[in-house]
Amino acid sequence: MAKRWINDLTHSDVTPEKAFLNRRQILAGLGAGIGAGAAFGVAGQAHAQEALKPNKWDDITNYCNYYEFGTGKEDPARNAHTLTTEPWTVKIDGLVDNPGDYALGDILAKMTIEERIYRFRCVEAWSMVVPWNGFELADLLSMAGVKSDAKYVAFETVFRPEEMPGTRYQVLDWPYVEGLRLDEAMHPLTLMATGLYGKPLPNQNGAPLRLVVPWKYGFKSIKSILRITLTDTQPPTSWNKANAREYGFYSNVNPTVDHPRWSQASERPIGGGLFAGRKDTLMFNGYDEVASLYDGMDLAANF
Template identity: 75%
Template sequence: MAFRWKNDLTAKDVTPKNLYVNRRQIMAGLSGLGLASIGGRAAAEGLEPNSYEEITSYNNFYEFGTGKGDPAENAHMLTTSPWSVEIDGLVDKPGTYDFQEIMSNMTIEERIYRFRCVEAWSMVIPWQGFELADLLDMVGVQPGAKYLAFQTALRPEEMPGVRYAVLDWPYVEGLRLDEARHPLTIMATGIYDQPIPNQNGAPLRLVVPWKYGFKSIKSIVRITATDQEPPTSWNKANAGEYGFYSNVNPNVDHPRWSQATERRIGGGLFASRQDTLMFNGYDEVASLYEGMDLAKNF
């Protein structure tokens, strides 16, 4: 069952790159006046985005291989059109939604996120997409729902990495519902005014910029609203190293390395490291975790 949603904006309304770059310069100037947009630390500090080449050639996407260059080499095999997303569980309008219908009826926005991963490397990525909250409003999340579960496509004929038991396939992830509804949580559909490349999670991926990169599940085919905390792939693989929340927290080390500093991709192998900020610098999400022991709920 498919549904069409009404909205006047389409992907054609995405800001052209030349205007986008000019606006970035304006935002950098406004930051000193406290007028930077919701883009968090990246917008406030005017950080330059990584190049398209850097963003698309250095990736984690184990379905295509465990090397950082494997996704760029192998992801061309993934068929992304047609694409559909099953939305089920505690929602008013469960069904299989065609990706193109979602795109044609969603407001497309652009965000710049400082994107850090658990290996302590980071990128600044100009994502385009829409707020996950808008999608949830369209399908009508029921009052009993407390979490969202996500699932990546599982296609052994197109994803050579799933032939190996690196993880328990398919890749799954989850968020608490209030995390999912935060305005910073988006469903990304593009970068640099272009459709998101396969190696970056085409055609639809989650972006949660205050969490480590593995939380931002790629090539999503299913979203389930549930009243139970859902299993997540890395937590299933090693619960002692990868907690459900996976917030960027420099005060909690990974058991095998420190997460107090990070290395910016594109700065060269010998570039100086910088301090990792709590919640990746997105202080506006701190209220989501008031009263929680973030060393225990890591």
């Protein structure tokens, strides 16, 4: 299937892999006051550089949110090894011409897997540029055949309490669910990721298949997708159900709309931009090509 979008980001923009993996240490340093003001002192620079030293893969892929494996940042890396990811089947149902259970291996055999370098912004006001590997969601939906009355795409994470210790607690309403409007899902920026930094996705990062929507906040990128449903009504989303005041359905990066507990007008890049201080947050995370999707919408009301 033909690639329909060309990224203007290059590998020179990518957050160094060791910084991506070590972001727990980096953010801990920032929380302690490193660079919180205008500039780093010599001691602050030394401390931050120490945090950037590479560690073993198993030691450093541990700053994750995946509440099915625990609410602590290190819990997913500690517990997600219990998740069985092979074989993997994705159920596609609802308003499609070809509903059924699709084996991931069969899906991948029909897709062109490519690298996409995307900006990634977490709601806590820090950002990265991450190289993902995967394929356009539009290609998968086209394979299933989208009916004309479909308006939304609903996603559901695997729910296996015997493999996911975090689901024993009602932190969220399990299973985790997310949703996009159909035009958002069909946009060529929207990726089904199978890897990052040229490696297969670790379990704690959403193996074997996760969503990446680069103009939205990271929590929209649902992990370990087991079911995709086409529907004519707006689907529920987990964080909106848990706290609608803070997490809207759209969750677009919009610097003019503050999170109830902090400003979203600026961000601190992780990695190469660490010493450069904060920078202004870009509308839609800098992806102006999606702006037309929201023409005429009140983006403060539809946050």
